[in-house]
Amino acid sequence: MTLTIGYIGFGKSTTRYHMPYTLIRDNIRVKTIYNHHRKPELEAEYAQHQIEFTDNLDVLLQDGEIQLVSICTPASTHYELAKKALQNGKNVLVEKPFCTTSEEAEELFELAKSKGLIATAYQNRRFDSDFLAVKEVLASGKIGDLVELESHMDYYRPEAPDSDGEYYDGAFYGLGVHMMDQIIDLFGRPEEVSYDIRSVRNPKNPDDTFEVQFFYPKHKVIVKTSHLVNIPYPKFILHGTKGSFVKYGIDQQETCLKAGVMPGDANFGIDPESHYGTLVYVNENNETVQETVPTPLGDYGRLYDQLHDAILNSTQKLVSDNETLTNMTILEQGFTGKNPRVISL
Missing domain, CATH: 3.30.360.10 (Dihydrodipicolinate Reductase; domain 2)
Structure with missing residues (x-):
């Protein structure tokens, strides 16, 4: 089974630490990348991968094919973006730090649990x-x-x-x-x-x-x-x-x-x-x-391999909620x- 993902953010985190690993995996499809400003020259480098690019966040969040949203933006934005993604039925993988406070992290985990979704930290x-x-x-x-x-x-x-x-x-x-x-x-x-x-x-x-x-x-x-x-x-x-x-x-x-x-x-x-x-x-x-x-x-x-199985095969996610909350504390x-x-x- 293929896991279809979208990225929020199109900076160094996405292009250096995430996509070099996801683009070579046959069981992962990168469908859409959202960035608040388009980057045509950088987008052109990924033409062979048939990725859609947008500066409209709703295009990504309302796409029924996208199962996982990977958030690669500044720390101050993690909580709000992860919350929006979860509210739109998406599993979320959040770059470090997961949130800026434990209270924010606890709220996201509770929201994910209530919707039967996974929220997890990118502890590569x-x-x-x-x-x-x-x-x-x-x-x-x-x-x-x-x-x-x-x-x-x-x-x-x-x-x-x-x-x-x-x-x-x-x-x-x-x-x-x-x-x-x-x-x-x-x-x-x-x-x-x-x-x-x-x-x-x-x-x-x-x-x-x-x-x-x-x-x-x-x-x-x-x-x-x-x-x-x-x-x-x-x-x-x-x-x-x-x-x-x-x-x-x-x-x-x-x-x-x-x-x-x-x-x-x-x-x-x-x-x-x-x-x-x-x-x-x-x-x-x-x-x-x-x-x-x-x-x-x-x-x-391997983090994406594990997350693929956790989302599609209901295996245990790599970083538990308690581990993330301990770290945040x-x-x-x-x-x-x-x-x-x-x-x-």
């Missing part, structure tokens, strides 16, 4: 190659019981243009939302969270630096981003009762997409061997073993008081 980084490597290491049990996990997404971007954006336009909502979803996927809701969220390069801008720590009964997780890191940290560091795992280098899909290398092309998303993770652990014979862990191949399109609480601080969840 559940299919990052580095995260898949972490899941493999944890599943192997070789490091024993986890004691600490550290996740980084750092850059060196010393120049910071003036920006008067809202709290949800900063790095915590933009990057932290993905990093925290990975942790929630692994371990669920933490008991306590500590925050240190700042704007380091330009105090007038939304945040560009954060360190958030999740406290679970037997382990701790550190999620950290800075735009002033010129010697890279490992992407992931894991320590357990029997061993440790260190992985340098972020998933290569985004790098390939920026370079014009598309899904299906040779070498798309392949991690260089120099970035393979290192696993050191004590085995059952009390011997210290060191292993190189090849990086699995990431594929953001942690994001919101980061801006409700003075930083740094610790709160209980």
Whole structure:
């Protein structure tokens, strides 16, 4: 069965992170793209795919063939657009952050439930190659019981243009939302969270630096981003009762997409061997073993595969409502008081 979808928004999110994956799938049809301003030159690049383009939102929302609306617009518009789509009988996939408040998210989930529809967050980084490597290491049990996990997404971007954006336009909502979803996927809701969220390069801008720590009964997780890191940290560091795992280098899909290398092309998303993770652990014979862990191949399109089955075959959706609401709560609480601080969840 084919899933027919429409996109709201025709910017970088749609053209770089969504359509390269949906256009190569035989069981997905991209029928219509709405943007408030038409982009004829960009539209011409997709002529071979027979996509309809419109600046009239009702054309998309009232099309009975479209089953899923993927919303790829600024965060401040997510709630209203998702609500309109649901009211018109469409399942919705919403770019990050899902909404700007937990209250908005709860309302959308209740509306979707009342209409027998799916509303879900675009957490494509559940299919990052580095995260898949972490899941493999944890599943192997070789490091024993986890004691600490550290996740980084750092850059060196010393120049910071003036920006008067809202709290949800900063790095915590933009990057932290993905990093925290990975942790929630692994371990669920933490008991306590500590925050240190700042704007380091330009105090007038939304945040560009954060360190958030999740406290679970037997382990701790550190999620950290800075735009002033010129010697890279490992992407992931894991320590357990029997061993440790260190992985340098972020998933290569985004790098390939920026370079014009598309899904299906040779070498798309392949991690260089120099970035393979290192696993050191004590085995059952009390011997210290060191292993190189090849990086699995990431594929953001798998999110659409899963959503296809959830809509057409009634399978469970990838990101549960509770997981999204946990994420939204942690994001919101980061801006409700003075930083740094610790709160209980």
